[in-house]
Amino acid sequence: MFLQTEELDSWDLDEAFSGYYDSSSPDGAASFMASSKNVVSERNRRKKLNERLFALRAVVPNISKMDKASVIKDAIDYIQELHEQERRIQTEIVELESRKSNKKSGSDFEQDLPVLLRSKKKKIEQLYDCGGSRISTIEILELRVTYMGEKTLVVSLTCSKRTDTMVKLCEVFESLKIKIITANITAFSGRVLKTVFVEADEEEKDHLKIKIETAIAALNDPQSPMSI
Amino acid sequence: MFLQTEELDSWDLDEAFSGYYDSSSPDGAASFMASSKNVVSERNRRKKLNERLFALRAVVPNISKMDKASVIKDAIDYIQELHEQERRIQTEIVELESRKSNKKSGSDFEQDLPVLLRSKKKKIEQLYDCGGSRISTIEILELRVTYMGEKTLVVSLTCSKRTDTMVKLCEVFESLKIKIITANITAFSGRVLKTVFVEADEEEKDHLKIKIETAIAALNDPQSPMSI
DNA sequence: GATGACACGTGAGCC
DNA sequence: TGGCTCACGTGTCAT
Numbered sequence: 311m312f313l314q315t316e317e318l319d320s321w322d323l324d325e326a327f328s329g330y331y332d333s334s335s336p337d338g339a340a341s342f343m344a345s346s347k348n349v350v351s352e353r354n355r356r357k358k359l360n361e362r363l364f365a366l367r368a369v370v371p372n373i374s375k376m377d378k379a380s381v382i383k384d385a386i387d388y389i390q391e392l393h394e395q396e397r398r399i400q401t402e403i404v405e406l407e408s409r410k411s412n413k414k415s416g417s418d419f420e421q422d423l424p425v426l427l428r429s430k431k432k433k434i435e436q437l438y439d440c441g442g443s444r445i446s447t448i449e450i451l452e453l454r455v456t457y458m459g460e461k462t463l464v465v466s467l468t469c470s471k472r473t474d475t476m477v478k479l480c481e482v483f484e485s486l487k488i489k490i491i492t493a494n495i496t497a498f499s500g501r502v503l504k505t506v507f508v509e510a511d512e513e514e515k516d517h518l519k520i521k522i523e524t525a526i527a528a529l530n531d532p533q534s535p536m537s538i
Numbered sequence: 539m540f541l542q543t544e545e546l547d548s549w550d551l552d553e554a555f556s557g558y559y560d561s562s563s564p565d566g567a568a569s570f571m572a573s574s575k576n577v578v579s580e581r582n583r584r585k586k587l588n589e590r591l592f593a594l595r596a597v598v599p600n601i602s603k604m605d606k607a608s609v610i611k612d613a614i615d616y617i618q619e620l621h622e623q624e625r626r627i628q629t630e631i632v633e634l635e636s637r638k639s640n641k642k643s644g645s646d647f648e649q650d651l652p653v654l655l656r657s658k659k660k661k662i663e664q665l666y667d668c669g670g671s672r673i674s675t676i677e678i679l680e681l682r683v684t685y686m687g688e689k690t691l692v693v694s695l696t697c698s699k700r701t702d703t704m705v706k707l708c709e710v711f712e713s714l715k716i717k718i719i720t721a722n723i724t725a726f727s728g729r730v731l732k733t734v735f736v737e738a739d740e741e742e743k744d745h746l747k748i749k750i751e752t753a754i755a756a757l758n759d760p761q762s763p764m765s766i
Numbered sequence: 767g768a769t770g771a772c773a774c775g776t777g778a779g780c781c
Numbered sequence: 782t783g784g785c786t787c788a789c790g791t792g793t794c795a796t
Contacts, residue, residue: 348776351785366614369614379583392617392620476708483704493726495724496723575769576769576792577789583771
């Protein structure tokens with residue numbers, strides 16, 4: 311990077327000369343003084359800026375090119391990635407909280423978890439703010455999980471089309487780590503239809519069914535006509 | 539910030555002079571040519587670097603001083619903040635998982651919850667682990683944006699099925715703020731097919747086509763067979 | 767040899 | 782006023 315041979319800023323002689331001329335100097339010396347001061351000052355400024363850039367490079371992983379401009383670009387991309395991450399985590403926290411509010415029985419586990427995360431949510435909102443409740447839940451109009459043959463589950467899902475509805479549906483199915491044979495999403499006239507064929511062993515079918523139902527229901531808007 | 543009055547880069551005269559002297563110039567003119575080229579090149583470099591710095595300033599909240607070095611410093615601090623955030627969340631997740639393993643009774647709630655978080659942990663590790671491809675891109679196998687009738691665009695897209703491919707596809711279409719008539723995603727045998735019908739006015743059709751193509755291409759894995 | 771990235775010194779504007 | 786920061790043109794390396 312900024313390590314071309316000329317960069318050896320170790321002149322170390324101007325420091326020795328600084329303050330050598332006092333106020334009783336002739337004009338030539340005075341002007342030299344002024345320009346010299348400016349020079350060393352500028353040197354320090356450049357040095358500081360390069361150090362900062364170096365430090366920036368240090369905190370950003372995966373620097374593509376050691377180029378100055380590229381370092382900044384990579385930093386920008388990285389920050390935006392982190393932003394997206396945070397957005398996802400926050401929506402997940404909201405999902406967890408909504409799941410808690412749906413539950414009524416009080417095991418210690420249910421109570422502790424959101425408490426731990428609530429402070430986190432505050433911090434995230436405070437940090438990343440972007441005013442207005444950004445997170446939109448989905449509105450489930452119909453959800454069916456049926457058995458088809460011996461080892462296949464069919465998930466049929468209808469939602470009203472809101473912002474990020476399709477994103478959230480895809481995310482929840484990704485997160486379930488289930489064996490999806492084929493999946494299909496179709497959006498038209500304010501509705502989102504999703505059909506997923508899932509491979510399931512005989513013994514885990516029932517559990518898987520409940521798992522899918524609860525995961526999707528956790529996304530559900532409390533004001534939705536569906537209540538699970 | 540970098541908006542002192544001298545910054546008016548609109549000299550616009552060297553551009554008029556560039557190329558004025560051809561190869562049969564006397565030495566003085568040739569050297570002038572060379573230096574002039576270098577000058578405009580350097581100007582562009584400075585301009586690009588400043589634009590990057592400006593963009594960096596845009597993605598970092600809470601800029602203390604508009605100073606060049608300070609902007610970089612704030613960016614560093616911000617990234618480190620996000621890192622710490624992520625570290626905390628990750629330890630929290632680990633905590634939750636260990637808590638889960640301590641429990642033995644099997645209510646569905648206990649089992650389902652960590653499933654949701656486990657994928658998150660993976661994602662965090664994948665993102666934060668420094669080294670190794672951080673960003674999971676998608677692999678576009680085919681992309682066609684065609685016109686259908688007077689005011690309809692049809693986007694046909696084939697990707698190989700990776701983690702979050704469907705999520706990312708949905709996200710990019712959400713972010714485009716276009717008028718989607720109907721959209722369809724189907725996943726089978728390692729492929730993801732997406733078809734979107736977009737409403738577009740006659741005059742904006744071409745622009746919209748390019749916009750969609752570039753937005754999708756931006757997600758593309760460089761190693762993908764598609765090169766756009 | 768052309769191109770690009772860099773550090774440098776310098777003059778100028780801003781508290 | 783002096784101490785900042787900045788943009789500029791230039792020489793110099795490396796590809």
